Amino acid sequence: MYCNKCGSYIPSKRTVCSNCGAPVPDPNAPAPAVEPEPEKRPNGIAAGGLVMGILTLVFCWFPGIPFFTGVAGVLFSIAGILKKNARAKGVAVAGLILSVTGLGLSVFMLFVITIPGVTRYLAKAEEAKSYARTAGVVLRTLIM
Numbered sequence: 001m002y003c004n005k006c007g008s009y010i011p012s013k014r015t016v017c018s019n020c021g022a023p024v025p026d027p028n029a030p031a032p033a034v035e036p037e038p039e040k041r042p043n044g045i046a047a048g049g050l051v052m053g054i055l056t057l058v059f060c061w062f063p064g065i066p067f068f069t070g071v072a073g074v075l076f077s078i079a080g081i082l083k084k085n086a087r088a089k090g091v092a093v094a095g096l097i098l099s100v101t102g103l104g105l106s107v108f109m110l111f112v113i114t115i116p117g118v119t120r121y122l123a124k125a126e127e128a129k130s131y132a133r134t135a136g137v138v139l140r141t142l143i144m
């Protein structure tokens with residue numbers, strides 16, 4: 001073997017070069033350990049985003065609630081996606097998709113079902129009131 005610093009011959013048993021004193025690399029030494037992958041940090045906010053997304057979907061028919069849970073779900077999920085070196089990125093993405101879907105559904109429900117339904121209900125109530133008024137007038141006329 002030859003010294004890789006000065007190039008002089010080194011007998012195989014020697015661990016340092018007799019010429020320059022440089023250490024001789026041990027050919028039997030194990031390869032330097034691969035740097036272990038840093039531990040992934042838990043991603044609680046991603047789980048929070050997923051829970052909010054599920055709540056948004058569950059309550060999408062209910063006026064009010066899905067807007068709070070939906071916005072919270074979107075914010076938590078984005079925070080979970082952006083969190084550096086964290087696990088459960090997929091959970092955060094799922095939370096974001098569910099939150100956005102839930103928000104969209106709740107807006108759809110509000111404008112397509114809830115508002116027309118309430119309007120129709122109020123119109124019916126008004127109609128019923130006018131019937132009652134008419135009936136009252138008729139009744140009074142009959143009595144008098």
Ligand SMILES: [Zn+2]
Binds near residue numbers: 003005021022
């Ligand atoms: Zn040497």
